[in-house]
Structures are given as structure tokens and as C-alpha cells.
Amino acid sequence: MTAPFDLKNDGVVVIIGSGAGGGTLGNELAQKGIDVVILEAGARHEYQDFINDEWDSFAQLAWTDKRTTSGDWRVAKDFPNLPAWIVKAVGGSTAHWAGASLRFQEHEFKTLSTYGKLEGANLLDWPITLAELEPYYAKAEDRLGVTLTNNIPGLPGNNNFKVMKAGADKLGYKECHTGRMAINSEPRDDRNACQQTGFCFQGCKWGAKWSTLYSEIPKGEATGHLEVRPNAMAININHDASGKVTGVVYADKDGRLREQKARIVAVAGNSIESPRLLLNSASSQFPDGLANSSGQVGKNYMRHTTGSVYGIFDKPVHMYRGTTMAGIIRDEARNDPSRGFVGGYELETLSLGLPFMAAFLNPGGWGRSFTTALDHYDHMAGMWIVGEDMPREENRITLHADMKDEHGMPVADVHFDDHSNDTAMRNHAYKQGSALYEAVGATRTLPTPPYPSTHNLGTNRMSEKAADGVVNKHGQAHDIKNLFVSDGSQFTTGGAENPTLTIVSLAIRQAEYIAGQMSAKSI
């Protein structure tokens, strides 16, 4: 049962984006009887419609609206108009994500205190602690059905994991397992069990992997309090003279501009679109954009220190068979500056199909060095590095000076330079990954550059003080009390862990806060 709300209904909460943050928040509020309209820029594809084909799926799901890039990161050279590999569809990037669901470590909420001031890094402690978030992590793990929590068995290890595990044992790593995955190892919550199909990045056709598309959103819709409006691209957030936001202007499927009135607006469009929208909503009262008195909107863009290592063996692996990312080594996630960098990183199994391997193994590369690697595609094992990167003010989302999209909205430019800490961490991880595969007999290892960003974080960060960030510890704008940020852009720092579980936990927590504030008539 879908509840269509009138454009003039100014009692609704309008959420922009239907992914991990927006989709979860929408359902949470709807369950509490609060009316919600989610504006989703993309179309609605149910999970049966997902495609087991990398390029066709990319065309179906990826956010390919024009963006520009700058900075010294290699993505700017290789994929100048594709800084991020995220989704434009109902469910957002929960269609694409791999499912890894890890809690942040305690020190990762206190990076400035733990790491100290680092030249060129804009570190800050989160205004919340692990202890404060733990109850919400527990709720989120139950909601997502994370394996190895709530008595849910782990997934079975596929070939790619078995190679990783054998290498991890040889290197003496202690914490290597099939992960904490939001992928059903047995049927749960009306979702199938994983059938080891692969193509996790292309949307799970079994619905075994948690996604707001077929978990949170239908539950919210069933209450009659949630309407998801697809093909609705938010352009501008309006406010009144008192400085409260009053509605969201969006382009509908035919490109017509509409305004949905709102009591509260929550922005959850991922860390490129969310600051783009706030910056584009500048007015005479807020000339630098909404919620931007600190000047931090769009800054501190983080993407995790990433990279991949592929190993080639003299015998077959078939890494693409089965769960894409169901193998993890956590030993390097600790903070141990003796390694030459602060923070830590996770190593997680990863595979790409042949078409994407050709596109991403060494973009721009050609000749036999490149092709002899692909020749052994079925003898490859692969892992992904995901580590904490340093927030930098210079790494930021800005509105392009003259390039505009089809709706006349300036496109986003994404600027990123690696911090020396990021580079040191990546190089350490390349060495460890290569050593791991060599320990099990790899004849060749391939340190593979970062893909377009999947973990986009930090561009509307949380802070204790209004001068240091955009939102408070509930994701509420310091400047505008009925404006919230509900996605990974509110992360103060990025941690070493895949961000989705933390985004969901924050959204559950934020929903409680919003409901409380609404009952108290504070907003």
C-alpha cells in the first residue's frame, strides 16, 4: 500500500535519496506513523530485473550523470567523468554494495585525539562514541541480517576466499573469515539465501543481499506512511524568512519542476549529490549554500584508501564464482603507527568479471604486460583494500563554474589528492596482499589502482561545534533545525570499515531523534 502525498502537504518529512541512509530513515519514520515522501532521482527496478552482465547492469543502475574531476588521484585521469561508481535507482547504492557490515572501532570515532594533528589532514573527533552507537549497531545488524551476529551462520567460503584464507594462515593473520555480511546464509526476513551466483555488484537477483529496495522500502510502504517517488531529481531546498526549510524543488520524470512542501527535509543523496544540493540551494539569506556557516559543506571528501591486489596462479581459481566479497582479513585494521601510517585497513575478497577486469585492471594500459594478465583470468584470485583515508579541506565537492546538467543545475566537480598517509597505507597493503598470494604460490601479483569511488564520505560532516562541521551528532544541521543529513556525508572521519552498517545505524538513531523532536514540537 503506497501513500501518495499531496505536493502541498507541508506536514511530511521529505527525504532525498532512497539508499542505506534515506531508505532506512524513511521506513523507521513510517513505522512510527510519520508521513514520509522519498524523492529518488533514479527509476525503480525490482530485484528480479537486475542483470547478470556488468556493462548492461552498469547502464541500468549506475549514476552516470556528468561529473568532473580534478586532483592527483588516478581516477581523475582514467575516469574523468566518473569519479564514483554508485547507483541512481530506488534502493540507491544498496543495490550495488557488496554487503560487508562492520562496526567502526572505538578509536575511529576519536581520530584527532588518537592520531594527533597531522599536517594536511583536517582530523576531528566524532561528536559520538562507539558506546553511544553500539545499541544502534545491534539493531542494524539484526535488520540487515548480518552473518556471524544474531546467531546467523557465516557464508560458506568460495574459491577466492579459500585462496585468501590459505595465504592469511601462511602470513600468520589471525582474523580471517567469511565476514560479517548482510547476505543471507539461510532464508531470513522474507529474503532468499545466497546461491553463490556472483554479480553482487550488479544487484542480487535472489534478494539474498540486504537492500532498502526490497527490505526497508516495502515495509515502510506497507504502513501507508511512506511514498517513494522515483525519477524525482532534487534541485533546490527552499526555506522561509525564519531560516527553516519549507520544501524541495525537484524535476519529475518529464523534467517539469515541482515543489514538495515539507515539515522536515533529510538529505541522503550520497556524498557528492548531498553537498551539491546544499550548495545549489544558496539564497540571499544563505549565500554560501544551506547549512554552510562553517564553510565545511562539500569539504573533507573521503573515498577510503583503496586499491586491489590480484594474484595469478598456475592452477585454476575461478574467483568470480560465488559471493563477490565474502572473505575478510581484519588484522591490519588496527591503528599501529609503527607501520608508517595512522589508521588501518581491511582486506576483503573481490572479483570482477572479464569485462570490468579489462576496464579496471590497469586503465589505459595495453600490450602484453596487460593482456597476459587477462589471459589467466580464470587462474586469478583477488582482494580489495579498504582503509581509512585522511579528511582534507582541499578534497571537496564544488559546483562547476559553467557546466550544467539537463535541469540547469551545475554539475559537481570532485577534487581529490591523496594524503601521504593514504599513499603509505596503500603501499603497505599492496605489499601485504602480494606477499599473501605469493605465500600460496602466485606466479605474478598485480597491484591494481583504485576504482571509481564506491565509499563516498564526509562532505557534510558531524561536529560538536558548529564552526567545525555541518551537522550535530544527530545529523541535524547546526544552522537549520529542520534540515538533516542522513547519508555517509555526515561521517566525521571514514574509519577502515565499509560504511553501510554505520550509515544504517545512524539513520535508525536519527529517526528516534526526529520522532522525539516532532512530538515535542521542537521541529
Added chain:
Amino acid sequence: MVTIYESKPVHEKKPGLSRRELLKRGGVGALLVISGSAVISPEHAWGLETSALKPETMATLIQMARDIYPHDQVPDKYYAIAVKAHDEQAGKDLAHKDLIEKGVADLDLKSGKDGYTGLGWEEQRVAVLRDIQDTPFFQAVRGGLVVGLYNQKQVWPIFGYEGESYSKGGYMARGFDDIEWL
């Protein structure tokens, strides 16, 4: 309109491609033949008809494609399919036609009197390609190959990639954990 078609081996068809119609490839690989507006592989029974680009240009592009992404186990036919989009685009876009024809002419010029395909060894041809690798022509050809070559479902089995698996029930009962050598 460009078509790749399966043809009967040449010896089964009308005899006699004239000498003028023959275009020798370099010292490696099978012989590609230019006949009218087509590039034909008599050995492997396929042909590629061109409409906008010269067939000699297509033959050079096919060799160039193999030199950029050399996979000795992948037959020419798939390289031909991978570059045929340039003929289609050249038919719609004069600037693209110009880019490709001039690019190939320049490649031949840099390769000496017998042109690019007259260079017998891959490393000789690659040396010429290194010289032009930053040109828009080279980047257009290389860039097009990334999808044009590797996204052909017919080449996937050659690399041991099995593609779509949902309709077969995934790999749960088909070897997701069948590794035995560890």
C-alpha cells in the same frame, strides 16, 4: 552498414581473387584478404564489409587491435567485430572518418615502405604504436577495444569466464568452492 558474416571458405566459392585484391598481413597470423568493400578471412570463413572506411583501413585496424590487446588464443574475427564500430561511426561522423583514415595513413607512413601491416614482428609494430599512443587516434581505437573486445560474450569462454549464472542457479552446485590444489 557493416556486417560481419560467416562466409564459406574461399575455396568453396567462386575461384580467383585477383592478385590486386590480396593484401598481405604481416608475417604473423592468418591471411586477411581485401575483396571489393570487404575484409575476408578465407581460412576462418568470415568477412567484414565496410561502407565508410576503406577495407584496407579496416584490415590495418584489425591488426592494430591485436597488437594493442594481443591474445594469441583469440581469433581475428573477434578483433574485427571489436573495431567495426569505427566504420559505423565513420558513416555518421565525418570527423571520425577523418580521424581513423588519417590515423591509419600516418601509422603506415611511420612504418616504412610496406606500411604498418608490412612490419613482420609484433614488437616492430608496437614500437610504432608507442610513438603514437598519446594521439586521439590511438586512444579512440584503444578505448573502443576495452568494451568492443572484452564485452563480446563469445570471447568470454576463451578466458574461462562463464558470464551470467542466475539462470543456472548460481554456482551453489556448480563449483563455487571446488578448488582442490590448496
